[in-house]
Amino acid sequence: MKPAAEAARLIAANIWCWGCLAIISIAALAAAPLWLLAGRLRGWSWARGVREGTWLYARLYLASISPFVRLDIRHAHRVADFAPAVWAVNHQSWLDLYLMSAQPVRNICILIRAWPFRRLFFFGPLMRLAGYVPTEGADFGGILEQCRREIADGAAILGYPEGTRSRDGSLGRFHSGLFKLAVELNRPVIPVVVRHSGRIIPKGSFIFRPGRIEISYEAPVEPGQFAGEALPHGGLRRCVRQDFQRVLHDVV
């Protein structure tokens, strides 16, 4: 593509992707009270209503930016086949939060660091209402109890084991918390491998670059197979990380 055409496409992509984000976000906020009330009439909790709405909002946004951001989704059926499960997702961009709607399960409980609850404009209160779990500085026993209730309610537990977004797309060190939860809950871990979201809009950048994101839902890893180890969650963590490394290196 010629430089002028490439620049025009880049400008168009940014106007479109940011414009869609603004319009869909405002529309979602305006519709939220009615949506939540309708959910209550259907017997949903407030948290369930927010989660269902968030999934739909994210799905609409992904569909709206599809002229510039294409998605290549593999094995999404696994999240429903093995529900409720713990999803381990690698993290490169804020867009990753929207990518959670690229699969059919809507009742998702996200484990998030504490700062988004405080600093993100209207997302903070919504995340609280959705029952997402702040993990930073929190007591593990409390997190476990909340996740146990979520699993009993059929929710998927989604966490980012790297703890933060990667700046260069490389896979960071995995923290143990998510895997310790999976062991305690005795639920499988589904590695959700995301490639190239950091190329579309990397950490610290406000410029969308058109391209393709690949999401692969890998085979679930059962925590029971590490029961004989001194630290079962350590074995589970290493196994899941190897899956990420394999997929990130194999897929072109």
Added chain:
Amino acid sequence: MADAIWATVTQAMMEEFELEPAQMRPEARIKEDLGLDSLDVVDMVIVLESAFDFKIQDKAALKEIVTLSDVADFIAATIEAERGQAANG
């Protein structure tokens, strides 16, 4: 003995927490420089107990540990104390 303890500590830390050899500096702080969280620190104790084949009794003293060097010193002191106990009784 100090060298052997250092080698075992760093090997165990690298294997369990996917750390790089370049990060294994005596002055490296466990939380700030190596990125271990509170759950990792609990795991670290179990890993070290397994690596040195003993039970750490003085869990309260672990709170004073800041750097990798502190870990090696703590292990050396624990081994020394165990030997003293064995010699006395």
